[in-house]
Amino acid sequence: MTDDLAQRFRRLSRTIHDLQQAQGVLDWDQQTMMPRRGMTQRSRQLAALATVIHDKLTAPELGEVIAGLEGQGDGLDPLLAADLRELRRERDRAVRIPEELVAERARVCAEAQAAWEEAYERNSYPLFKPHLERVLDIVRRVTAALSASREGVGAYDLMLEEYEPGATEAQLRELFDGLGPTLSALLGRILDAPREGRPDRELLRGSFPIAAQERFLRQVIERMGFDFAAGRVDRSVHPFTAGTMHDVRITNRYREDYLAPAVFGMIHEAGHALYEQGLDPERYRDPAGGYCSLGIHESQSRLWENLVGRSRPFWSFHLPLLKQVFPALAPIDLDAFVGAINEVRPSLVRVDADEVTYNLHIVLRFRLESALLSGDLDVADLPGAWRDQTQELFGLQPATDREGALQDVHWSAGLFGYFPTYALGNLYGAQFLEAMRRDVTDLDERIAAGDLSPIKGWLNEKIHSQGRRYLAPELCERVTGAPLSPEPAIGHLERKYIALYKL
Amino acid sequence: MTDDLAQRFRRLSRTIHDLQQAQGVLDWDQQTMMPRRGMTQRSRQLAALATVIHDKLTAPELGEVIAGLEGQGDGLDPLLAADLRELRRERDRAVRIPEELVAERARVCAEAQAAWEEAYERNSYPLFKPHLERVLDIVRRVTAALSASREGVGAYDLMLEEYEPGATEAQLRELFDGLGPTLSALLGRILDAPREGRPDRELLRGSFPIAAQERFLRQVIERMGFDFAAGRVDRSVHPFTAGTMHDVRITNRYREDYLAPAVFGMIHEAGHALYEQGLDPERYRDPAGGYCSLGIHESQSRLWENLVGRSRPFWSFHLPLLKQVFPALAPIDLDAFVGAINEVRPSLVRVDADEVTYNLHIVLRFRLESALLSGDLDVADLPGAWRDQTQELFGLQPATDREGALQDVHWSAGLFGYFPTYALGNLYGAQFLEAMRRDVTDLDERIAAGDLSPIKGWLNEKIHSQGRRYLAPELCERVTGAPLSPEPAIGHLERKYIALYKL
Helix, strand or coil: CHHHHHHHHHHHHHHHHHHHHHHHHHHHHHHHCCCHHHHHHHHHHHHHHHHHHHHHHHCHHHHHHHHHHHCCHHHCCHHHHHHHHHHHHHHHHHHHCCHHHHHHHHHHHHHHHHHHHHHHHHCCHHHHHHHHHHHHHHHHHHHHHHCCCCCCCCHHHHHHHHHCCCCCHHHHHHHHHHHHHHHHHHHHHHHCCCCCCCCCHHHHECCCCHHHHHHHHHHHHHHHCCCHHHEEEEECCCCEEEEECCEEEEEECCECCECHHHHHHHHHHHHHHHHHHCCCCCCCCCCCCCCCCHHHHHHHHHHHHHHHCCCHHHHHHHHHHHHHHCHHHCCCCHHHHHHHCCCCCCCCCHHHCCHHHHHHHHHHHHHHHHHHHHCCCCHHHHHHHHHHHHHHHHCCCCCCHHHCCCCCCHHHHCCCCCCHHHHHHHHHHHHHHHHHHHHCCCHHHHHHCCCCHHHHHHHHHHCHHHCCCCCHHHHHHHHHCCCCCCHHHHHHHHHHHHHHCCC | CHHHHHHHHHHHHHHHHHHHHHHHHHHHHHHHCCCHHHHHHHHHHHHHHHHHHHHHHHCHHHHHHHHHHHCCHHHCCHHHHHHHHHHHHHHHHHHHCCHHHHHHHHHHHHHHHHHHHHHHHHCCHHHHHHHHHHHHHHHHHHHHHHCCCCCCCCHHHHHHHHHCCCCCHHHHHHHHHHHHHHHHHHHHHHHCCCCCCCCCHHHHECCCCHHHHHHHHHHHHHHHCCCHHHEEEEECCCCEEEEECCEEEEEECCECCECHHHHHHHHHHHHHHHHHHCCCCCCCCCCCCCCCCHHHHHHHHHHHHHHHCCCHHHHHHHHHHHHHHCHHHCCCCHHHHHHHCCCCCCCCCHHHCCHHHHHHHHHHHHHHHHHHHHCCCCHHHHHHHHHHHHHHHHCCCCCCHHHCCCCCCHHHHCCCCCCHHHHHHHHHHHHHHHHHHHHCCCHHHHHHCCCCHHHHHHHHHHCHHHCCCCCHHHHHHHHHCCCCCCHHHHHHHHHHHHHHCCC
16 A cells, blocks of 8 residues: 555656756746747746646645655655655645735735846835835745744744755854854955965956857866766856756856856856756655755855865866966966965955855845844845944945845845855855865865866765755765864865965 | 636636647757757656646536537637637547557557667668557557547548648548649659750759858848747757747758758748747637648748749849858859759659659658558558559659658658648648739739748738638638639649749
């Protein structure tokens, strides 16, 4: 009987997976290939698919199958138990949010995003304020619906659960309370460093034909282990990675006058792509067979981008190759190049942030969105609170709300609880790399020899192939022997920047 | 109450349309963008979507809504009545074919296509024969299921209905019985024409960089009226057109050493594309708002490709532009060029066929598939029957089964009743052009001046915007004032080839 139930569970859950992947293809196409006027049609296709998936998730048959299997108790295969846990959570969320609320949220957020765009364009917070109030109201109603029979779970945790199951607001607060002041102090020391001989990103400016950048970067990600028979690379306005397993698609953007965006965008996205290509091929369609969490996903992109891709060993191999493609770089020596790609230039704009300031941006957003959701901070007071926080964390204040409370699109889209996954990615990535170094003792030598396979091999085994069998906190303990801690990230940054800036 | 039913009908039928369009995007992606290893995942996505669409088509709610509206009788809005007629047919077909039979057909045809590929590769009809028998068996079971409560409708007509509603085997037999001997006779006269000064396609061989071909052809289809904001052009192994309305995608193939395939492939596909872009934007998501039939679709591609794109006026404008792109063509004068693109070279391969022999290929296939389906022709006797037919129609015999009974993939895919739509396209196209000439009296002058807008304008109004409101036979009568006849096509070919070959 269990077997029959398990088969029904597999059939139902894999159909949902397949339809979600179809959504993913339509979404990728929209951002890369779709002609301009196709938007209305595409929205309808995606809405029809979303409704189909919602219907399948909330169907009574699936509820019965899940309940039947849960009734088997501890005798279940542990992988099936993990699949049950995941689909149970997804289904409960879908069942608890009434369809009208889903539709209303979509409408309110679409309007708020349009308003945000205009407010950003015109640098006018008052244009955005009523929309943010409406979004917050609907997010609160969503979390109220989700909290049914889950007394004691706070609104922020209920939002977080969608992106980072297993994480809590309390845990984030503790992490970020440690991280913020430490990074602020490091930033202060860097800014006070002697002017002379400082890292200078201007070295990366010049004239770099885009086709040549693409050719070079395809070789880089092939060396990382990206399988072009199971993926592709295209251009888009914002880099992203879509798809899974044997069809994983990276997009990247290029600037002819500046190398950094394309190089680190590509390595970052390839880190995401290797995760998806590295899932267990027998398991990737099952609820606990996909990626673990957004934080763990981001750990893969950040590990490759920052911990490998901005390291000296990586460029001791790759800089000569880059110079072959762009001979104008010939005069730059390895130390100057590594400095250039790691220059710290405090900016109040998150997407331009360097490795030191990036997490400070997340600490700021976490504090503010947590206070907005709890009601401790009023929407009217957000711009002022933003300024106070940047003063505290960066020692700087935004000149305008475009650099402040209007900076990101996320809140207008209802994405509360999403920002922390970016910082979690940095922390998990650093902790994973420490563990990798214990296993691969000649890691830097291998990287400097152009052999990146130990990195991919280790991540494939320890992280990728595990999928979502364990939630992120447990995965971290199993892989690194310790719970998530900010220390590895802080240690990495201090060692790196003390050397780079001769602190 | 009618209004409420009508609204429910619109909602249900448009959702089905939107999901079918999503299928179309996945299919296009598979043929143009998908990485090699993505096939298994994509098949599952498409299978999941096909099941969803089948479920929605056969859902009791839709049946009730259709029956309720049908019960209103003659008071219905005529457009709604046409929509009802179309979705009723589609639904009845879906309901009558049991799901197991759908699945079995998919499996048998997938195996038969694989077997056909190998048989074609090895030029071995015996490898294919048992599979063709299995396909025929399942096609007969499908038509048996479809014939429930439709006594007197033959198997061939039941197949034809899916591609060309309104057409019948008897009507095709009459058309093709007239067409076959006439074209055979014309072909004989052409082959007997004096050698000297004959059209010669070899003039189109040379070295034509593909990017330059693409640039030239983008301008050609822009002149035809293709809207690049509502479509795109890519490369693929076989040219095709996908999508509808504001997202219509052409693919084309290129040969560096020979201009003809890309030029006429592109004009052909753009003809299809203009049809889809020319649908009524208020109606295209409704069951009778899409294209009329495959034959009418093909009439659009053939009209543009052959009647316009291979005409003297068209090239009197475009040849000088082509010579700017490819200066090596400079010595070729207009008459020689028009001869080269219209050379008749009897070949036993359909896809290489010229305008005169193309329809003969279809006559042959119609006769054979009709006899196979009725049981008058045994699968074992197909190669011999093919040779007899080519002898009769072309005065030639295939040297091998690759040029004979193994030539096309269609039958292995279960596509019986599909081939005739190609010939119907030629006939409808010629009849439409005659009608267009009555309305646009200076058509050739306009084309020779590079102004193709009267063609698109006339087709938009008379054909495209009508969608499937009228079935093809009625559309033809309304547009041309007469039922479909082979005479316009025969007249066109005789006039053209008597002049070209000085018969």
